[in-house]
Amino acid sequence: MATEIERKFLVHGTDWRQGAPVRLRQGYLSRDKERTVRVRIAGKRAYLTIKGVGRGVSRPEFEYEIPLEDAGELLGLCDRPPLEKDRYTVKHAGATWEVDEFLGANAGLVLAEIELEDEAQPFERPSWLSKEVTHDPRYYNANLSTAPYGTWRQASS
Numbered sequence: 001m002a003t004e005i006e007r008k009f010l011v012h013g014t015d016w017r018q019g020a021p022v023r024l025r026q027g028y029l030s031r032d033k034e035r036t037v038r039v040r041i042a043g044k045r046a047y048l049t050i051k052g053v054g055r056g057v058s059r060p061e062f063e064y065e066i067p068l069e070d071a072g073e074l075l076g077l078c079d080r081p082p083l084e085k086d087r088y089t090v091k092h093a094g095a096t097w098e099v100d101e102f103l104g105a106n107a108g109l110v111l112a113e114i115e116l117e118d119e120a121q122p123f124e125r126p127s128w129l130s131k132e133v134t135h136d137p138r139y140y141n142a143n144l145s146t147a148p149y150g151t152w153r154q155a156s157s
Helices: 068-077 149-156
Strands: 003-011 022-032 035-042 045-052 058-066 083-092 095-102 110-115 129-132
Touching: 022 068, 035 068, 045 068, 058 068
Parallel strands: none
Antiparallel strands: 003 058, 003 110, 003 129, 022 035, 022 083, 035 045, 045 058, 083 095, 095 110
């Protein structure tokens, strides 16, 4: 079984902004608590991803490349408009970080993720890393598609 071990952090500053980003568009065919089914277009490639229930920072994940045209059709089947973000890949101290700068209704949100080999794996924190939000469901992409970051600020005003 494929397992994703991932930690997620808020980001501050702009030192993470390195290289050219890849534009991601993704939507959810299922956001059930037991599983999410996501379709993603990343540049000129597309993927179908199924994720199971998380345990700690680990969860089952199965990802398959699919034809770009199929992904476009599948995005049309999603119940919400696609989530859009620019993804930067940043190398730091031997680790690869994916930094997502969200667009549209989630503009202003920047998150960094690191995938690990095991839950106890140590890593060096870049200076631009802020608070860890791994266990905060508001920051799950599937939840950002239904409760965008922009609405949080409006609700707290």
